[in-house]
Amino acid sequence: MRADTTERVTDKFLRGRGRQRLSEDELTLLDQTVDRVRDLPSRHTLVRAGDRVRTSTLLLDGFMCRYMDDHSGYRQLVAIHVPGDFVDLHAFPMERLDHDVATLSPARIASWTHDTLEEIVETRPHLTRMLWFSTLLDASVHREWIFRMGRLDAEGRIAHFMCELKVRLDMVGMVENDRFLLPLKQADVAEACGLTGVHVNRVLRSLRERELMIFRAGQVTIVNWKQLSALGQFNPAYLRGGL
Amino acid sequence: MRADTTERVTDKFLRGRGRQRLSEDELTLLDQTVDRVRDLPSRHTLVRAGDRVRTSTLLLDGFMCRYMDDHSGYRQLVAIHVPGDFVDLHAFPMERLDHDVATLSPARIASWTHDTLEEIVETRPHLTRMLWFSTLLDASVHREWIFRMGRLDAEGRIAHFMCELKVRLDMVGMVENDRFLLPLKQADVAEACGLTGVHVNRVLRSLRERELMIFRAGQVTIVNWKQLSALGQFNPAYLRGGL
DNA sequence: CGCCCGCTTGAACAGTGTCAAGTGCTGTGG
DNA sequence: CCACAGCACTTGACACTGTTCAAGCGGGCG
Structure with a gap:
């Protein structure tokens, strides 16, 4: 469908959310250190709560979500992701997740190993800070969801x-x-x-x-x-x- | 009451949540770079939504909260903080907050300037990662609150x-x-x-x-x-x- | 063609909010 | 020492929002 196989995987990352603070150099580094790009079917679970995670994933195309199950098996979505979102970058400092990560539609994703991210943290303070920032944007959205559920x-x-x-x-x-x-x-x-x-x-x-x-x-x-x-x-x- | 004026401000930081991964050296650095320690009265607003923030605050004693107001002036708490919590470390990468931060009781706080944190990010990758981790714990709690509101x-x-x-x-x-x-x-x-x-x-x-x-x-x-x-x-x- | 899944609608019901009045502290001033 | 004000808490009656259960609909796909 899309004729963009040469498109950079970071094309949509942080667009409209401070992307301009990422240097050309930093974007290139991210692009060049991608471990894998792959397609996932709809309704596919990528990470399960409690799993040890060794890579982090950027959503390139499609929709994904993060959710938790209650005692009766009902789900609560805690996040929804659109192209350009890192869906589980927080797994890098956290190592394990407290929720599942899954696709809502067919999706295309890119992933980086945590070893690679480790190296970025060791050598690239500014880029590290931007990655940190991107996980904090997720937290902002979480807070807004709390507001939504609590007051609307x-x-x-x-x-x-x-x-x-x-x-x-x-x-x-x-x-x-x-x-x-x-x-x-x-x-x-x-x-x-x-x-x-x-x-x-x-x-x-x-x-x-x-x-x-x-x-x-x-x-x-x-x-x-x-x-x-x-x-x-x-x-x-x-x-x-x-x- | 407490006879601990010589207690390190970082005494409770990340206790039970990965504190052992912080080296003695890192804790000492944090202790030595504190900008200010001070007391706040109960029901005092420390940061208002939208303010530009130039320091980040660790809660030493007392209770604090973060909240958002709805159209009719009703509040929704989006976080509650106990001693040992960084209440607005996320303000360092974010610069501005989308919510207010206030005390719920009389409180004692320590703060670091963002210039100091900047220097830590530039020179201390491991400590940076632990600070990042601590903001992600807040995000975990946010997600749990979403679950609480949505399914209970x-x-x-x-x-x-x-x-x-x-x-x-x-x-x-x-x-x-x-x-x-x-x-x-x-x-x-x-x-x-x-x-x-x-x-x-x-x-x-x-x-x-x-x-x-x-x-x-x-x-x-x-x-x-x-x-x-x-x-x-x-x-x-x-x-x-x-x- | 027929099945299945997701959408739609209705009726009864439960949980939570709203409004209003009242209680019991605690601190203050006479 | 008492009276009173103010604030948080408590309780009751009632309305309303959203859930539950149940049935029916419609379109896509094997």
Whole structure:
């Protein structure tokens, strides 16, 4: 499909989030030290909670998520990832993860061994700091999710979730005319927002009927950004890392 | 009360969470480069969202929190901090924060200038990695909070919250006989758990009557750890960073 | 063609929020 | 020493949001 086999794997990394602070040299280093690039099928688990992890993964194409299971086997998504995101860079300092990492759609990923990252930390303070920064952006998003779950009702949560995805996808050039592909089931949205699938269905209908947004057939159309972002109390500052 | 004016400021840092990986040398360096140690009154705001931050703070004594406000002025706590926690180390790579940082009780803090941290990053790769690690532990806690809000009911959330505090305070020697001081109002617990103060009150009563735990007069007594941790689906692994 | 999965809808119900009133400390001033 | 104010906590009645359970729909794919 894409004719970009020569595209650098770091092409989307930190786009719109301080990428300009990465030197050409640093990007090249990352590109040249990639261990592996590969494709994963949809709904494939890449890392399981508790596993010892020896590589870290950058998402090049597709959607991934991180989640935790409760006692009854229900999932709670704790993060969703779009192209350009390091999905488990935190595994480098942590060694083990407290959650699973999986694809939501077919995905293309690049990975670096932790030995390579070790060497970067030893020799490249500025690049190290940018990698650190990128894991902290994830933490900002986590905090916003806590806010979303703690203070917003079902409509607000879904509105906020969609607003976040719109801005994040926009940063990597994946939104056109307020429209973007989102290969998620309603049940996935429910798992991300702490709701049941049934209720997500009802809220989506309401948002559609009130002409705020449409989510259908794996595609989102933002119809009324102003009202939607107000409903979700959405302020995109947290996605940019305050730079 | 405490006769430890000669105590190192880093005394509690990362205790129970990989502290043994910090060398004596590294701890000494941190101790010697402290910029300021000072006391803050209760309910004092240290950093406001959006402020440019030039120092980072380690909590020595007392309780602090980080929170975000919603449109109607209601708060959502996104983190709570106990002695030994760096409360805003993430401000070093981020420069600005997306949330406020405040004390919940009188507190004693130590701070380092970002210039000092910059120098550490330039010259001390291993220490840098440990500082990075410590910010990732915060992120683990964030994820657990997302899970708490998304998948647990009111009882589960409060049980989980109290279990987390018990383990974290235990790591820094602040629990005796399943009992610890917690200078929070019921309204604070509500803000941490995404509930109303009224409902927190009811749940606390129920937990007390069922002899799972007692929270009264700023003190928590865990009566039945097994049942309480089961109710909160609590597994402390995320607090130790998988080491 | 028929099955399966994801989406849709309805009805009854449970959990949590809201509103309002009341209790019991603790600290303060007369 | 008592009266009172203020604050956190407590309780009850009621409304509402979201869940649960159950049934039906529709389109893609073997």
